[in-house]
Amino acid sequence: MNTCMNLLRAAAAGAAVWGVGCAALAADGPSKMTNQCLTVLANRPWAPTGIVVNPNRFVCVAGSGLWSHGAQGVEAIIPYYGPEGWGRDTTTQYPDEALHIGALVARIGANFPFLVRNQICFIPRTTGELLLSMNDQPGTYGNNSGDLQVQVVTWPVAAMPKRVALAPQKCPVR
Ligand SMILES: [Ca+2]
Numbered sequence: 001m002n003t004c005m006n007l008l009r010a011a012a013a014g015a016a017v018w019g020v021g022c023a024a025l026a027a028d029g030p031s032k033m034t035n036q037c038l039t040v041l042a043n044r045p046w047a048p049t050g051i052v053v054n055p056n057r058f059v060c061v062a063g064s065g066l067w068s069h070g071a072q073g074v075e076a077i078i079p080y081y082g083p084e085g086w087g088r089d090t091t092t093q094y095p096d097e098a099l100h101i102g103a104l105v106a107r108i109g110a111n112f113p114f115l116v117r118n119q120i121c122f123i124p125r126t127t128g129e130l131l132l133s134m135n136d137q138p139g140t141y142g143n144n145s146g147d148l149q150v151q152v153v154t155w156p157v158a159a160m161p162k163r164v165a166l167a168p169q170k171c172p173v174r
Pocket residue numbers: 069070136140141142143144
């Protein structure tokens with residue numbers, strides 16, 4: 001069993017999930033695939049992942065779970081959904097992804113956020129830490145609840161796959 005699997009098993013046994021994953025694989029060399037599973041809390045904006053991405057990596061991020069951005073007054077419900085988000089918030093001005101409120105979003109360092117929703121793959125154009133968050137208006141994270149399991153897999157760009165099927169629902173649960 002490789003180091004990655006040992007770490008994942010430790011996480012499944014109840015160890016802290018943050019930063020736990022297959023970082024050791026990355027240390028084995030840039031030619032290796034890395035595979036990490038994280039928990040992203042709905043009420044914690046822009047949590048660090050400890051995963052530094054760079055232009056030499058092909059990165060895929062996928063989420064699974066159930067979370068909520070809070071109450072919808074007009075509809076009189078507290079909606080719960082997955083990484084695709086609520087997507088029907090009436091806010092039209094902020095943030096830019098307001099049409100995808102509640103969606104899983106990512107950014108590299110201080111660069112602009114982008115939508116992940118169920119899954120996205122990309123080649124970074126800069127080097128920086130991958131940050132993950134629910135898309136919600138700043139200052140309104142306090143009434144959020146739930147979390148997503150998020151899988152982050154990277155390959156060398158030269159070995160990027162043509163098809164990707166991640167399984168974030170199988171990530172270790174806290
Ligand atoms: Ca909220």
